[in-house]
Amino acid sequence: MAFISSGYNPDKPMENRITDIGPRKYDEFYPPVIKKNKGTWLYHEILQPGVLVHVAESGDEVYTVRVGGIRLMSVSLIREVCDIADKHCDGYMRFTTRNNIEFMVDSKEKVQPLIDDLESRKFAAGSYKFPVGGTGAGVTNIVHTQGWIHCHTPATDASGPVKATMDVLFDDFKDMRLPAQMRVSLACCLNMCGAVHCSDIAILGYHRKPPLMDHEYLDKMCEIPLAISACPTAALRPGKVELEDGTKVKSIIVNEPRCMFCGNCYTMCPSMPLADDVGDGIVIMAGGKVSNRISAPKFSKVVVAFFPNEAPRWPQTTDCIKKMIEVWSADANKYERLGEWAERIGWERFFEKCELEFTHHLIDDFRDPAYFTWRQTTQFKF
């Protein structure tokens, strides 16, 4: 290929360089009905799964059709989104904070044709390109991270488990039969780029083996003190190691029983990878929330310590999630988030009803605050 210059001159990088201009201004992209009625919306209604109407003081209405987005999108797919927007929405659209796509129209007539168009589009192999849904008391898109597509620290994949899970939960993406909204999130390592720590259900990639030490290269590739100080449990110390050929090298010694596999050392030093085919897998967390509705935001709790990475469809993980949602759906009160339900019935009941085993791994033993998760009352259910 021939290098095509944008006009950038490597020898004069500062030559008419433009910096610090920030993002484009939001209002350039508002559809007219939004621009006109911004700040004067009166109320909304969800007309059917995936279809919202918002009514403004002016009497204007904006109809929103929400479709499930695969956030890992090709330019071809984005162009197809643009085609749809041009055809139905005067070229406007938006994305939600959970990576769904929203097409907005300013009159009711325009809704059905738009829906028909969206639902009609499928990938060659048969999956929907733009399934309508993800509103109200249902399941919406799973926020997720990079996984094996692009990151160096994952303990599981992101797009794969998400596709597998959304296939299993698809009916609830297109329905609103649940007691409350159900937010499932995935993070492929505990850096938790998905910020899954406050989700109704969280899928978390986790390592279970201490770093594998590449002693021969470690001192060349890493700053030993930086790596050591990165360890939250002080499981690392400097030391000399003898290689097979007998040469002694400076390196890092792992106190394995003190390691809880967070991978923070690897972030600092590539010569101590944690990834392992059987060691890595998925932790299931549940009962978190972000909203301040009724109850305060809650952290998700670890309810399954480990599922193996069963590519391509992670059946144990998806079964467990499906089961929890079904039990919650059958047992909870209207408006009750999964975590509110679990706290009301008591976690002992949660494990019983969801048929999950309560293993020692689930008892907090990390630092002082662990104490506050233990039970300091005689109140419990048999």
Next chain:
Amino acid sequence: MAFISSGYNPDKPMENRITDIGPRKYDEFYPPVIKKNKGTWLYHEILQPGVLVHVAESGDEVYTVRVGGIRLMSVSLIREVCDIADKHCDGYMRFTTRNNIEFMVDSKEKVQPLIDDLESRKFAAGSYKFPVGGTGAGVTNIVHTQGWIHCHTPATDASGPVKATMDVLFDDFKDMRLPAQMRVSLACCLNMCGAVHCSDIAILGYHRKPPLMDHEYLDKMCEIPLAISACPTAALRPGKVELEDGTKVKSIIVNEPRCMFCGNCYTMCPSMPLADDVGDGIVIMAGGKVSNRISAPKFSKVVVAFFPNEAPRWPQTTDCIKKMIEVWSADANKYERLGEWAERIGWERFFEKCELEFTHHLIDDFRDPAYFTWRQTTQFKF
């Protein structure tokens, strides 16, 4: 005086020595009606403040008259208790877990004469010896500790503030008008021998000055490493100190900003006293409980960081306690303990209603768990 031997022979300490016999067996001391009906009680009723009846399956009844006890009691007073027990209760009585005295009779007729007798007895200076009360939704006796009567680490007295407070709360000792029981406790230092950390209202002696170092004697009187390791905040380190006369001695150096005045070092080493006339005083805590009734047990919270030691009657302390009880009594629901009330209305309301200032001292900044006492929700009241 002439030494009177008990029969103990110092030269032969083991000679017919009796050890490890433990306490006397409880049932030696049961009144007949208790012995007969133990384990078969059906129900109880509080007939009037301080007077309980318990009814057994057999139909038997035991009437209990509870009187306020000063737990610091002379043998003369105990003998007077015995006289009363002999006169009315066949020589039986018991003490409660809060240092009250309970006289039990087996028939209703015997109650009034007993009460009259008890209420008639006063000390020369006029205070009651045996005030009847301390039951139900009222104020009962204050559990307390030694204070200046017998301990070496107190930051306030015990018997003095207790007498002052009970005088102020006396009407509620003899009444049951409060929303729930009100348990006031006192501990004269944070060793908290009264275990006041779960009381509706706690009076806690606290120091505010770092240990005063007796460098000249410290090394002679203390094990420096023991004292240093006793410090929870690592505020102490070994060091050499030059005395006025120029001699250098091994001693301990205090990093004063790291000291939070717990006195644990002094417990280990008498050469570093904390006691100070203006430094010492009282911390008021509130909202704790022990019972599992409705809500789980709760720790008391610090609501006033400091009141000075105002002997002999600690007016600021007693005023504050009185005020909290009155506000709670007026505002709380029936059956609602002070802490349950404060949590329902929100602590911001508690401080407003009780007219207490919320100072920076009341925000937890001790160790990681402090975070969990901060507010991680948008829910608050203006």
Next chain:
Amino acid sequence: MAKHETPLLDQLESGPWPSFVSDIKQEAEARAKNEKGLDYQIPVDVCEDLLGVLELSFKHGRTHWKHGGVVGVFGYGGGVIGRYCDQPEMFPGVAHFHTLRVNQPGGKFYTSKYLRQLCDIWDLRGSGLTNMHGSTGDIILLGTTTPQLEEIFFELSHNMNQDLGGSGSNLRTPSDCVGEARCEWSCYDTQALCYDLTQEYQDELHRPAFPYKFKFKFDGCPNGCVASIARADISFIGTWKDDIPVDQEAVAAYVGGELPPNGGAHAGRDWGPFDIRKEVIDLCPTNCMQYADGKLAINCKECTRCMHCIAVMPRALRIGNDRGLSMLVGAKAPILDGAQMSTMLVPFVKVEEPYDEIKEVIENIWDWWMEEGKNRERLGELMKRQGFQRLLEACNLKPDPRMVQEPRTNPYIFWKEDEVPGGFKRDINEFRKHHLR
């Protein structure tokens, strides 16, 4: 006329609440008069001097007691707290002022005979002042001299068949609520269990072999009248497994206003007519109660036995019949890391002599604590430091969600090597075949 002026203390003689000052003064006079003509074995003016030193503290705002040296009785490591005054010349009567802890009887029931005997000993050989009772539960004999310690112990053990209580790094004097003796809610015999364990563990109580103090307290039910959950290393709290028996007539009587709610505990104010919905149904923390057309129904499977409904309607509702206790462990005062309440370890165990199941748990806990505990580290602190899992292993108990309020929120699980297929040993060269540097 008093030995010391006590203008500040004198102000504590007024007011309705019994005045400890008046009482000490009356004891001081009694000793001065000495009507029985006793040959007091410690200074006659001990009470005057105590008032004097206390007055001085009221003036200074500081204590005048020094650390206690190691005093005690032969062969015991506890039961006596040594104490010396820091102004012995001014107050010779309390220059030495040690206390003895006398192991109180269960439920703190007494006969006058017993107490008079005790008073006679203490009158002769001590200050004549006591604490009825100390916070742990003991009878505290407050203030005597070193030579009297053995004499008092000899008289107690020989003439009163009575032993000392605990202090120091050993088992502290266990104590209990009144329980079955006079309470309809007691789920087990607190006195019987407290007495049995106290006798069983006399050696642990008298001879320090522990890293620090260790306390037992026995509550007959979740009301916690001896506050065990707040201040015992092991809290034995009664509970039950089966249903709450309901007497519908009695319920009707409460609703009808014939019976006073909460056994009359709220009689001091007119709270209006009893409203079973507001006062019981809606306050049930588990919402497991229903009241429809005059009948009360409890879904006891969901009940957490908080005692509220039973307390409000003691004649209609009773504790269940399949009774036992929960063992919660690790409570302590704030030093050093903040206060702890006891944590659920054994949700339910039957209480049957000889209590082997209970003793096994106790001894497993002690073995672990004595093995792993640092000097002056309470059980609760060790649990925090090493983690609840270690305690479970030490007691061979299975993890149970009833032990926690909620599962962990952090994923920082310390997997053990044998739990992970292939263990922790891996070959970097093998790995690098698939992952170039």
Next chain:
Amino acid sequence: MAKHETPLLDQLESGPWPSFVSDIKQEAEARAKNEKGLDYQIPVDVCEDLLGVLELSFKHGRTHWKHGGVVGVFGYGGGVIGRYCDQPEMFPGVAHFHTLRVNQPGGKFYTSKYLRQLCDIWDLRGSGLTNMHGSTGDIILLGTTTPQLEEIFFELSHNMNQDLGGSGSNLRTPSDCVGEARCEWSCYDTQALCYDLTQEYQDELHRPAFPYKFKFKFDGCPNGCVASIARADISFIGTWKDDIPVDQEAVAAYVGGELPPNGGAHAGRDWGPFDIRKEVIDLCPTNCMQYADGKLAINCKECTRCMHCIAVMPRALRIGNDRGLSMLVGAKAPILDGAQMSTMLVPFVKVEEPYDEIKEVIENIWDWWMEEGKNRERLGELMKRQGFQRLLEACNLKPDPRMVQEPRTNPYIFWKEDEVPGGFKRDINEFRKHHLR
């Protein structure tokens, strides 16, 4: 025919949910066909190789990406994440696979014109694969080579008037909920504030000067649709001070069943007729609502603005009119000490251009954090380490009970010397006059 066999990935093409595998395959084909006849600036088979390396990971259960070296654009410390494949020979197309973060517009509103322009650049100069959007909010351009970075930035800035987002130890790309643009509950203009602060702090966003990353997120109300309380160092959450306006007719309409509760969000199941008592009054966390003879009354003084009643009856209840926002600070993911949510720092502040009050708080926080924060220490961790009081001092804010859920339970107060009469200096000899050794 595909470059690599992908039997495992192929199984992810079935099922109803959009298949990212199908999409990558269609992109791979498009590039192979190259109908527009582009002179692709990075390997044509980048998508095939991405599928290949992903298939290998599915087989191995391990990632095949290495740490990214320091790559970026001149003068910026962020906006690019370097990434290299650990099997470059097998997958040359993704040997270098860096991502660019493009600062998304507020509310993530777009025109097709803008997106097509972006696609054209990325088609030519990158993998043609994106994330719409990254978790922080950026448009992620997923995978290109080092030489293309400056070219892409040049085209973005010159032809699209578009800048990069943040990465590294600097301000990360702020993001917001849809807010006033299309939501009736927004208490302030999230897009306006987000945009203003993003522009104001461009330098902090592009040039790492912080101890670690720092994030802003803007929620228009307590529902938290951008989850700011869970994942922003400063969470700006809308709220209001005055009363909730009540439209009694609309209330009646809900009670009468004419209006669907919760805007129809529960239409998927027959929950029976709407029961205002059960569904609203009884669920109000503050119990400040009453419904009597057809009228709804709210004691707004006691309301904590949880949004529940408003969400259930959007046509009857609205947010108040005296609006502003709360600033909560310190949220972060679990590394290292466990996750944190943001803590209330400023309960209420008006949102008025030029937002000086808000900016003052931000800058005070940064000054403190840059002064005291250790390398890779998030604000929340510093708050834990030094205590909330230090933060208050840094911001010159008065302590307020609204900042805490409850006051401290431990009495371990670090009194400062100037708070205690006479200070800390004392004279031991003076003391010993009153207290002999």
